[in-house]
Amino acid sequence: MKTIAMIPARYAATRFPAKLMQQLGNKTVIRHTYDNTVATGLFDEVMVVTDSDIIYNEIVQHGGKAKMSIRQHESGSDRIAEAVADMEVDIVVNVQGDEPFVKAAPLKKLLDVFAGEDGQNVQVASLMQVLTHAASIADPNYVKVAVDLNMNSLMFSRSPIPYHRDQNLTPVYYEHIGVYAFRKQALLNFTNWAMTPLEAAEKIECLRYLEHGIPLKMVVVDYMGVEIDTPEDLEKAARLL
Structure with missing residues (x-):
């Protein structure tokens, strides 16, 4: 089973323009993400997919693999689907470019759900972590997920x-972490479907799968990374580094 990691990387982020090219220690954010993904040793191939010559050059000039998008895309999933359409691959993992502290353990747990007889039925999987702070639970920037007894997603919501x-x-609240693993055909199907009503209302792209009757297999992890969305996040990441 061939497994690859694709890192969608857009230059013009709304809240923090050029955030992937910000310096974090001795490397840019996107290079930390790429290098740490390679270092997991879990993938047959790791590639950055981008709309930016600047990001493309940043990766290839340091010995990495990158691919330029041909078309404009609304989401990272769409960008990845274009890149893998002609590739021979079974499982595609979407690693977010703005999460530089990639670790092997959560990604291995994500890939493990595709193994064995039960794994044959899994089309899409993703990560989640337990939320304990009331402010985070109420915050619409934290996407919450409800699951069934088999850890299949029932609903995502802000x-x-x-x-x-x-x-x-005392209910358990889970935060959805936007790291996905797809079977190739499930990802290609996603990009051929129009945006669905719940997806449009919540601005949560994985709702498109649920609205087409495809649950996501959810994996609980202890996720201690930092997502770089603001200059303050970059400062927090620098302290963690």
Whole structure:
């Protein structure tokens, strides 16, 4: 089973323009992400997919692999689907370019759900972590996910789910981490479907899978990374580094 990691990398981020080219220690953010993904040793190939000559050159000039997108894309999934359409590959992992502290353990847990007889039925998988702070649970920037007893996604929302009506119970809240693993055909199908109503309302692209009857197999991890969305996140990442 051939497994590759694709890192979608857009230069013109809305909240923090050129964030992937910001210096973090002795490397740019995107190079940290690429190098740490390669270092996991989990993938037959790792590649950055970008719309930017600057990011492309940053990777290839330091010995990495990168590919330029041909068309404009609304999402990282669309960008990756274009890149893998003609590749011989079974499992595609989407590693976010703005998460430089990539580690092997959570990615291995993600890939493991495709193994064995049960894994044959998994089309898409993703990561989540337990949310414990009330402010984060209420924050719409934290995407929450509700799962069934087999850890298949039931719903993704920016609202707190489940709603905490019975104060005698303590529900578990999960934050969705935007690292995905797809079977190639599931990813190609995604890009051929139009945006769905819940996806449009919530601005959460994986809802498109649910609205087409495809659950995501969710994997619980202890995720201690930093997503670079703002200059403050970059400062936090520098301290962690």
